[in-house]
């Protein structure tokens with residue numbers, strides 16, 4: 001049987017979805033994702049109460065990516081749970097994600113209790129890496145706190161739960177974080193969130209381009225792909241195989257999807273490029289990935305997942 005026929009018969013499970021924060025603020029945006037070729041969707045990170053977020057302009061696109069300091073604007077976790085529970089009922093074969101984030105461990109516990117009470121059957125993404133709430137540090141850079149949060153959360157929560165991590169830039173930090181993460185019954189880790197507190201300048205006006213935090217914001221897009229691939233692969237090398245990895249960062253073509261999977265990702269999420277192109281991007285990325293797999297004779301993701309070669 002020819003390779004092409006084999007691939008046609010064994011269409012790989014779609015593995016591409018949105019990144020939290022992009023095209024997922026309300027029912028309208030989430031419904032558009034659900035209708036698209038995306039494998040699933042994740043909501044904007046929900047907090048205990050709804051939030052307006054930071055003053056605008058708080059998002060800016062550049063040729064190579066984006067900078068954002070949204071400040072966690074969201075409808076509140078209850079809104080997202082109500083909507084996703086409804087959609088989940090209509091599509092039992094899809095696994096939907098609800099993202100949430102508290103400002104301390106007590107809030108994280110309350111959020112997960114709210115999830116449990118709602119009867120949510122999907123996957124929770126606990127965001128440990130929002131870089132844009134003034135005065136609040138990125139939890140993911142405080143290893144003891146991450147350990148304490150996961151310990152506390154898993155005392156009561158039995159559902160499917162993953163964590164959204166910030167990018168790390170130090171091999172010892174990969175070692176330390178992986179040691180902590182391996183202690184817990186995590187379904188997955190999502191690596192990476194934006195690279196926090198970058199600065200993009202309008203040279204002509206000699207000015208920043210977003211209002212919050214004197215122009216400092218999370219960086220996404222082409223700028224961050226090498227960091228994202230390194231984080232995905234570093235955790236792939238260190239985590240128990242029971243913990244899946246969702247790769248996020250710098251994806252805008254099928255090649256980028258392929259590279260994230262080669263580094264060990266089981267699924268990938270698209271942020272900046274989705275913001276630029278809209279939900280039709282999922283059809284394009286799926287086609288481009290299929291073409292690459294066909295050209296290399298791969299039938300399914302496990303044929304190449306994590307199989308990045310080193311120079312011996």
Ligand SMILES: O=C(O)c1[nH]c(=O)[nH]c(=O)c1I
Nearest residue numbers: 069070071072130132194218
């Ligand atoms: O500013 C935001 O809302 C935001 N922006 C990001 O780039 N990552 C995040 O996790 C969040 I919660």
